[in-house]
Amino acid sequence: MTKPICDTRPAHPSLQDTPWWKGASIYQVYPRSFADSNGDGIGDLAGITARLEHIASLGVDALWLSPFFPSPMKDFGYDVADYCNVDPIFGTLADFDALIARAHDLGLKVLIDQVFSHSSDQHPWFVDSRSSKASAHADWYVWADAKSDGSPPTNWQSVFGGPAWTWDARRGQYYMHNFLKEQPQLNVHNPKVQQALLDVLGFWLDRGVDGFRMDAVNFAMHDPELRDNPPAPLTDKPRTRPFDFQLKLYNQSHPDIPGFVERMRALIDSHGDKFTVAEVGGDDAEREMKLFTAGGTRFDSAYGFDFLYAEKLTPQMVADALLSWPDTPGTGWPSWAFENHDAPRALSRWVDAEHRDAFAGMKMLLLVALRGNIFLYQGEELGLPQVDIPFERLQDPEAITNWPLTLSRDGARTPMPWRHSANDLGFGSGDPWLPFGEDHAALSVDVQARDPHSLLNLVRAALQLRKTHRALATGSVAILHCDAQLLAFERVGQGQRIVAIFNMQAGDARWPEDVPTTGEVLIAVNDAAPGALPGHGALLFVPD
Template identity: 65%
Template sequence: MTQLDSSAAIAPWWRGAAIYQIYPRSFADSNGDGIGDLPGITARLDHVARLGVDAIWISPFYKSPMADFGYDISDYCAVDPMFGTLEDFDALIARAKGLGLKVIVDQVYAHTSDLHPWFAQSRSSRDNARADWYVWADPRQDGTPPNNWQSIFGGPAWRWDARRGQYYMHNFLVSQPQLNCHHPDVQQALLDVAQFWLDRGVSGFRIDALNHSMHDPLLRDNPPAPDDGAVRTRPYDFQLQVHNQSHPDIVAFIERLQALIASYPDTYSLAEVGGLNSGIEMKAFTQGPARLDSAYGFDFLYAENLTPRRIAAALDFWPDEPGTGWPSWAFENHDAPRALSRWCAPEDIDAFARMKTMLLLSLRGNPILFQGEELGLLQDEIPFEQLRDPEAIANWPLTLSRDGVRTPLPWMAQDEHGGFTSASSGVGPWLPLSAHNLERAVDRQEADPASLLNLTRELLRLRAGSAALRRGSCDVLLADETRLVLRRRLGGAKSSTSLLAVFNMGTNAAAWPGEIPAGGRVLAAVNQAEPGSLPAWGGLWIIEGETA
C-alpha cells in the first residue's frame, strides 16, 4: 500500500465518500403503475454500483398521503404501498450490500403528516398523552394567529383547529404539522424511529430540514427582512426566520441522535440545513465527534451561476481545522433545478457538464450526485395542468417547479417511456419525459465511450484511488473571473500525495496560471485541457512531483 492510500485503513468509509441520491418515484418502476418503487431500485442498483459511488441516499418511501410526495409521513416505520413493502426494503439492503453500497435513508424530524396517529391524538384534546407533541397556541384576542410566522409554501404558518380551539404550527404545508421537538417524549419517539431503520441495516441518515425542528417557545414575531431589491414570491421571504426555526436546543438533540447512530458500526449522518444562517448552523451541528458527521446547505443548489469565486467562498467556510465539521456538496437535488439548465448556454451543455463533474469531485468533502446528473439531464418544463409540486402550484408562475428536476430517469432512448415503466401497462409515468432527456438515456451513453456517463465512472474511479482527493486538505491557489486552481494534499509534504485541480470556468480559452508549473503527471483531463493550455471549460487533475 502506497503512502497515497495508506490512510484508508484508519479513515471512516464516509470521509470523502461519493453519494448517489435516488428519488424513488422517478428512478425505476417495476410494476407498471407509472411510479418508481423499491423493487425498481433494487433491479437497477448495478447501474449505481458501476458508477463507483460508495453509498446511495434514498428519499422518503414511508407511508404517506403524498401531499408533499413523501415528506409528509403518516408512519415512520412502514413502506408506502406504492413503493412496496418492508420485505422489498430488506431485499434492497441485501442487494446493495452485495454490490458494496451503503444505504442512507431520509429522516424527517421537523413535521409529520396530519394523518399521523400522533397528530390525530394530539388534536383530540388539550390533555391527552400527546397533547404537547405538536406546536399548539391560543389565538390572539381578536382570533388571529399567535404571531406573524409565515409558511414556506405560502400563507401564515398557523392553522386553526376547532377540535382544540387552538392554532397548530406548520412551517411547510398545512397538512404538515410541526412536531414539538423540545418535548423529551417526541425526541425519544424519533430516536426509536432511527433505531428501527438502523436495526434494519441502513448505514445512516440524511436528516431533512433539521434546523426547522425546534421553534422559539415564546412565539416571538419574526422581524421583517431588509429590502434588498429581490423579487419575493412568498410572504415567507418578507421575514427573517429567527424564531420559527433554529433554536439553540437543536444541538442537544443532535448529540442524543448521534450517540445512537454512532453506536452502530460504519454509520454516517448528514444534515440538510438551509436559510440565511445555514453556514453557522452547519458548523454547530457538526462540531466535534459528539455531533453529526457532515452537513450540506444551498451554496450551489439555487445559485444562478457557477464561478471560481463562489467555489472558493464555499470552501473557505470549511477549513481543515480541529473541531470543524466535514462538508458535503450537491449541485442538484430533488428540490433544486438541474444545474446544466441554470449555469450554461445550450451550446455549451456537453462541455460544461464534463467540467462540472470533475469540479464536483475535486472539492474537499462528500460529493452528492442526484440521479440523472451522470447523464447530464436538463430541467424539464412542466405545463401548469401537469404540475404535481404543491409549492409550484401555489406560487405559479414565479416559482420554478420542483417537478422539472423530478421527471423519470431515462433508461432506454427508443422506449416510449424511457424504460422507466412498461409501455404495455397503458399507464404513463407520473411526470412526462422530455425528448431532450430521452436522448441522454443510459443505454445510449453506455454505448458511447465518450459519453458523460462513462466519464463520470472514470473520474469516480480515479478519485477513489486518490486519498488526496477523498480526504486531503484543500487550498485555493487561484480564483479569478474564470480560473480556479485547487491543491488537494494528504500529509505535509508536497509529493505524490499532492494533486492540483485546474479549471477554466469560462466560454473562452484562458491563459495558463503563471504561478502553476506546467509539469506533473496528468491523472485526468476534460475538454482537451493539458498542462500549459486551458481551453473553454477545460479541467485537469495533475499529480505534483510526478512526470508523465
C-alpha cells in the same frame, strides 16, 4: 498574469483515522422517478433494487433514498404518516430489506431520509393530538391559542407561503406548520417526542441502514415563548414569498436543537460505523451547519446549499465554499451537491444549450475534486437538463402555489431515462406520474454506456479516480489561482499532490503563471492540458 481575487489560505489535512464516509461519493435516488417495477407509473423499491448495478457501476460509495414511508403525498413523502413502514406505492418492508441486502452485496452503503421537524396531519400522533387537549398526544405538536382578535399566535410565515398557523376547530386552537398545513410541526421540545423519534432511528438501524440524511434539522424546534419574528432588512435578494420578509429568529433554530442532535448521534454510534448528514438551509445556514456538526458528538456532516440555487457557477463561489470549511479541530466535515430533488438541474441554470455538453464535463471534474463528501442526483451522471412541465401536469405544491416559476422542482423529478428505443424509456410500462423530458431519450443510460466519450463514462472514470487518489477525497485544499474565469486549487494528502484547474467560461483562457505547467495528467476534458485551457477545459494532474 491576472491577479488572484480569492483567499488562498490552506486547510490542513486531518491526522485522524478516516471512516468510510469521509470523502465519500453518494448517489441520491428519488424513488418516485427512478424505476417502476409494476407499471403504475410511479417508481418503487423493487425498481431501485433492479437498477442497483447501474449505481454501483458509477463507483459511488453509497446511495441516499428520499422518503418512501407511508404518506398522503401532499409533499411527496416529506409528510410522513408512519415513520416505520413503507408506503404501498413503493412496496413493502420486505422490498426494503431486499434492497438493503442487494446494495450491501454490491458494496454500497444505504442512507435514508428522516423528517423529524414535522409529520403528516394523517399521522396517528397528530390525529390523536387534534382530537382533544387532554389526549395522550396533546402536546406532541405545537398548539397555541388565538390572539384576542382571533388572529394567529405569532407573525411566523410558512416556507411554502402564508401564515405558519392553521386554525383547528376541534381543539379551538391554531397548530403550527413551517411548510404545508398538512405538515404539522412536531413539538420536539417534548421528551416523549424525542424518545419516539429515537425509537424510529433504532427501527431502521436494526434493519441495516448505514446512515441518515436529517431533513430540515434547523426547523426542529420553535421558540416556546412565541415571540414574533422581526422584519428582515432590505437587500438585493428578491423576495418571492412572505417567508422572505422576516428574520427567522423564533420559528426555527432554537438553541436546544444541538442537545437533541447529540442524543441522536449517541444512539446511531451505538450501532457501529454509520454516517449522518444534516440538511440545514436558510439565511444562517453556514453557522448552523457548523453548529450541528461540531466537536465529533453531533452529525458527521452538513449538506451545503452553496450551489443548489445559484444561477451561475463562478470561480469565486467555489473558492469561498471550499475555504468556509477549514480542517481545524472541532469543525465538521462538508458535503456538496450541484443538484437534488428540490433544486432545478444545474445544466439549465449555469450554461446555455449550445455549451451544455462541454460544461457538463467540466462540472463533473469540479465536483469530484472538492474537499468533502460529494452527492450526485439521479440523472446528473447523464447530463439531464431541466424539464419544462406545463401547469396542468405540475404535481409539486410549491410550484403550483408560486406558478409561474421558471424552473420548478418537478422539472428535476422527471422519470429516469434507461433505454432510448423504449416508449417508456425503460422507466416502466405505465403512464408516468410526470412527463419524460423531450430531450432525455438521447441521453439515456443505454446510449451513453455504449459511447466511450459520453458523460456517463466520464463520471465513472472521475469517481474511480477519486477512489484511487485519496488526496481528492480527504486531502487538504489550497487555492492556487482564482479570477473571473479560472479556478485552480491543489489537493494534498497521503503523500499525493494533485492540481485541479477549471475554465468556467466558453472562451479560451491563458494559463495562469501561478499554476504549474507540467505534470502527469490524471483526467482532462475539452482538450485541456497543462499549459492549455480551451473553453470549459478542466484537468486534474500531478505536477512535476
